[in-house]
Amino acid sequence: DQQVKQNSPSLSVQEGRISILNCDYTNSMFDYFLWYKKYPAEGPTFLISISSIKDKNEDGRFTVFLNKSAKHLSLHIVPSQPGDSAVYFCAASARGKTSYDKVIFGPGTSLSVIP
Amino acid sequence: NAGVTQTPKFQVLKTGQSMTLQCAQDMNHEYMSWYRQDPGMGLRLIHYSVGAGITDQGEVPNGYNVSRSTTEDFPLRLLSAAPSQTSVYFCASSPLGYEQYFGPGTRLTVT
Numbered sequence: 001d002q003q004v005k006q007n008s009p010s011l012s013v014q015e016g017r018i019s020i021l022n023c024d025y026t027n028s029m030f031d032y033f034l035w036y037k038k039y040p041a042e043g044p045t046f047l048i049s050i051s052s053i054k055d056k057n058e059d060g061r062f063t064v065f066l067n068k069s070a071k072h073l074s075l076h077i078v079p080s081q082p083g084d085s086a087v088y089f090c091a092a093s094a095r096g097k098t099s100y101d102k103v104i105f106g107p108g109t110s111l112s113v114i115p
Numbered sequence: 116n117a118g119v120t121q122t123p124k125f126q127v128l129k130t131g132q133s134m135t136l137q138c139a140q141d142m143n144h145e146y147m148s149w150y151r152q153d154p155g156m157g158l159r160l161i162h163y164s165v166g167a168g169i170t171d172q173g174e175v176p177n178g179y180n181v182s183r184s185t186t187e188d189f190p191l192r193l194l195s196a197a198p199s200q201t202s203v204y205f206c207a208s209s210p211l212g213y214e215q216y217f218g219p220g221t222r223l224t225v226t
Contacts, residue, residue: 009155034214043119043205043217044158089158095212102173103148103215107157 004106012112019077023090030092038087080113121218128196136191138206147189151202196225
């Protein structure tokens, strides 16, 4: 049973336009969400995160939105650049107040930014 | 500061053989984890540890053992390799509750 879902295996976007990557989760205990980017033959690298006490977090061209009631988050990349072409993973964990739980990843979305 | 290192980079095993994938970090992170990446499946958590002497199972722990005797090292042992364990394995570390730093991966083929 997948706790973190990314229902679009791939996405193609024109350079300069907005890329929107979506992620859904099922575990209501999750309170910390992260996005990672992965190039072929490399390990994933951290991109941006959001705590459940917020509904938006921005870092340059990257913005993550969180809708807790829908158990949904999205990553917006504006403007998209060819170097953004990579696999993007959504991840979630339950940080809690007294304990820290495992980090679960989604299956990933492969983004292609077309020049 | 090397970050997270993994050895070997590539490995071919025959069915039934055992081996240990090494992972080390020099950032004094409490949390360490092992994932496997398979096409269409994303990154699936095998085992994780929140500190020396503490380990727990992830989503796909069967066929793998771990131990955490020091903060720095978190080896992953395959007791009797099977073709289903052919995958790319990533080790990661982080301070508790923060983003993880990943190693470069080990590509394992079991024939």
